[in-house]
Amino acid sequence: MGRMKKNKPSRKLRELHHASRRRQPGPPSTQVSWTPLKQTCGCVVDWGWTSQTADPVSFKDWFISRLTVPCLWHSPSEAGASGDDLPDNMIVRPRGSNVLLHVRKASGDHLELGAQLASRLERVLDKARQGDAVLLDDAPAGFRNWLIKTTLHPAQAWLDHELTDIILNQGRSALPREILEQLPDQLLDSPCAQPESGACDI
Numbered sequence: 101m102g103r104m105k106k107n108k109p110s111r112k113l114r115e116l117h118h119a120s121r122r123r124q125p126g127p128p129s130t131q132v133s134w135t136p137l138k139q140t141c142g143c144v145v146d147w148g149w150t151s152q153t154a155d156p157v158s159f160k161d162w163f164i165s166r167l168t169v170p171c172l173w174h175s176p177s178e179a180g181a182s183g184d185d186l187p188d189n190m191i192v193r194p195r196g197s198n199v200l201l202h203v204r205k206a207s208g209d210h211l212e213l214g215a216q217l218a219s220r221l222e223r224v225l226d227k228a229r230q231g232d233a234v235l236l237d238d239a240p241a242g243f244r245n246w247l248i249k250t251t252l253h254p255a256q257a258w259l260d261h262e263l264t265d266i267i268l269n270q271g272r273s274a275l276p277r278e279i280l281e282q283l284p285d286q287l288l289d290s291p292c293a294q295p296e297s298g299a300c301d302i
């Protein structure tokens with residue numbers, strides 16, 4: 101009886117030790133996040149990244165730069181090999197960077213999505229080239245008002261929002277456009293600003 105009692109704490113201690121070891125952070129995510137893009141040759145290519153070898157900003161910059169060039173399989177000089185020799189799935193290091201990105205030939209519903217994302221990206225970049233007023237005019241009304249009210253550079257904020265939705269969220273928006281069009285006034289006085297509010301439901 102006495103020995104059992106003595107054993108208990110040590111077993112508990114061991115368990116605790118194991119539990120704390122298990123709680124230690126694991127390696128960064130190796131799950132590749134893919135976004136398809138129709139490039140100038142007409143091919144739809146999935147570009148991918150992980151937090152282990154790249155970061156969202158580098159991925160966004162690279163993705164935008166791919167809109168105006170043919171895919172790697174159709175620009176052999178860029179890939180450093182003839183297109184036919186390239187595998188369908190590769191890891192590339194953009195010149196002058198220290199990130200690694202994934203690229204593969206898209207298939208299935210990514211073919212259509214890649215075309216949609218390319219035209220949406222083209223549109224927002226075109227608006228941005230025409231200046232802040234034109235760019236901001238393209239934002240949903242309610243969201244535009246909210247940005248004007250809450251940010252110093254609403255046009256830049258809208259551009260960042262669009263690019264994030266297109267490139268990092270595969271075109272999905274956290275909020276549907278209809279809601280962004282009609283953000284009610286009470287929402288503009290954000291409930292999140294009130295300290296007693298535990299959650300923000302927008």
Ligand SMILES: [Zn+2]
Pocket residue numbers: 141142143170171172173174
């Ligand atoms: Zn191509």
